[in-house]
Amino acid sequence: NAGVMQNPRHLVRRRGQEARLRCSPMKGHSHVYWYRQLPEEGLKFMVYLQKENIIDESGMPKERFSAEFPKEGPSILRIQQVVRGDSAAYFCASSPIKFPQGSYEQYFGPGTRLTVT
Amino acid sequence: AQSVAQPEDQVNVAEGNPLTVKCTYSVSGNPYLFWYVQYPNRGLQFLLKYITGDNLVKGSYGFEAEFNKSQTSFHLKKPSALVSDSALYFCAVRPRGNNDMRFGAGTRLTVKP
Secondary structure, three states: OOOOEEEOOEEEEOOOOOEEEEEEOOOOOOEEEEEEEOOOOOEEEEEEEEOOEEEEOOOOOOOOEEEEOOOOOOEEEEEOOOOHHHOEEEEEEEEOOOOOOOOOOOEEOOOEEEEEO | OOEEEOOOOEEEEEOOOOEEEOOEEEOOOOOEEEEEEEOOOOOEEEEEEEOOOOOEEEOHHHOEEEEEOOOOEEEEEEOOOOHHHOEEEEEEEEOOOOOOOEEOOOEEEEEEO
């Protein structure tokens, strides 16, 4: 059973370009979460999605960032017109539906390290 | 607002000695509590969780954590540290009936031979 897959593992973009980060959850998992981690810092929640539905995007910057989890295919985190401050590690996690609600742990992918030059 | 505090940025212990990594939280109700470990250039790995029942929870790699409701703490412990335990440790909290999980800032554990 493959774990959470993320690609690419490393991504270099010039300022103003678009970055697309992909996440394939573990088999059987219907919930996907995106986090950002700056060097020597903890994880900051960005967005929580189920298939075709954004549940909570309270951690997403209002501009340039968007996320989707289509019916088929991986979840995508898109950053438009990247700036140097977007350089960070972006982690995806997935979880199953488990009751009681909220009692499940999340399984993390290896992350995508974005560098904006 | 809910929050998670890991009061120590860094913890240093000698191999073979017991270790404790502290976590306190401020969340209404009885939240679910988690510990994760992150090795360099890797994603987070789940260690253990507290859902209900016994206050002492046992997890992976010999780690355990003690839930203390009155002190709203969930400290991570291990009786005998290994050099390979050196990593970044994160405490996380999720309110019951909620999908919103919040992580602490992390504690870097260094175990010296």
